Amino acid sequence: MTFEPVLPAVVLAVAAAAVLILRAAALPGAAKAGRPSLIRWTVTTGALTLILLAAARPVSGPAATESGQRPQDGANVYFVVDRSADSAIDDYGGAQRMSVMRDDIARLVDEHPGARFAVIGFASRPSVDWPLSADAWSLLPLVESLNPYPGGDAAEVNAGAAANTLRYQLISAGQQYPHAPNLVYYLGSGAAGSTLPQGVFDTPPVDGGAVLGYGRGPGEDRLREIAGQLGVPYVSRGAGADLPAAASGEDTFAQVTAPAARRLEYYWALTMVAALLLLAEIFLTTRDLRRARATRREVLT
The missing domain is CATH 3.40.50.410 (von Willebrand factor, type A domain)
Incomplete structure (x- = not known):
């Protein structure tokens, strides 16, 4: 398997480092909040990692044809x-x-x-x-x-x-x-x-x-x-x-x-899995916001 990134390798490396730092900073709070928050942290981190891997564009297949052509x-x-x-x-x-x-x-x-x-x-x-x-x-x-x-x-x-x-x-x-x-x-x-x-x-x-x-x-x-x-x-x-x-x-x-x-590209599979993980997080975040609004209304009334 080889990689044909859609962006320069330096840009992808900087993006990966930024994601790593931000997710590491959020880890202590997630761990302190309990197991559900830690699971959500893991799911979101996994989705972001998959997106970065998709941007690296992994492909499989021969690197050259039998005639030596790139x-x-x-x-x-x-x-x-x-x-x-x-x-x-x-x-x-x-x-x-x-x-x-x-x-x-x-x-x-x-x-x-x-x-x-x-x-x-x-x-x-x-x-x-x-x-x-x-x-x-x-x-x-x-x-x-x-x-x-x-x-x-x-x-x-x-x-x-x-x-x-x-x-x-x-x-x-x-x-x-x-x-x-x-x-x-x-x-x-x-x-x-x-x-x-x-x-x-x-x-x-x-x-x-x-x-x-x-x-x-x-x-x-x-x-x-x-x-x-x-x-x-x-x-x-x-x-x-x-x-x-x-x-x-x-x-x-x-x-x-x-x-x-012939070569096979895997970016579509990575992005599909990442999308499913992010949809789950969006659903949970929306649910939490609705609960917070409902709680606020009860307190105000």
Whole structure:
């Protein structure tokens, strides 16, 4: 097990020292007040300790891939997802286009273990639905909840709405992970019924990915243009069909996404236990305050 702290080690050390001093100062009073107070002191101290451990971000797994690559150099995978009204169309054997998109994203996440992922949704404007993170375990529930934006108008869809957002994301990732390959998967229908001017993907060069097309007719021409702008292949999708190797990047990026590089993070378990302990303390504190107020009212009356 190793640690990848969310804050500099010095800051965490100072915070830990401050917590230790404050809890030590409260211990004599808790011990003097009796066993219940001592138990509450122990529970609160344990919760604070767990929060500090979560901030230290413990992870398990190999420190490097078989090729000697550092975990922080794993691929950055960006999903640019069309959440417009076009994605609500049911034309995949009765299945909604967005349903097929969700399945494809989940497959791609599984095919890129050890990578960091980001999700950028768009219709007429973009939004970062999931910032770049290696926490694939928490990403999957978000993917399952992706749906077309309610009340959208197909005439106001901009197939290139996410261009600038993706550009800035790639620039930022290049500064933070200079040795990591960047993969872009664009999932959309091509805004066939839109009357808006369409954006252009003028981004830094990417190392792979694909434009996955879920539309038909005029939308496919626009999707092919986007694929050319990004420098990745265009793949027309069908419900239930396997992703071609050209889309999944299996051949090009087998080494940078080796399954042996998968790591497990434990911060979520630590924070969950800490939250439960603190909820118990909040309940007891609220109860004590109510009793104190009731006692005060009785004395005053």
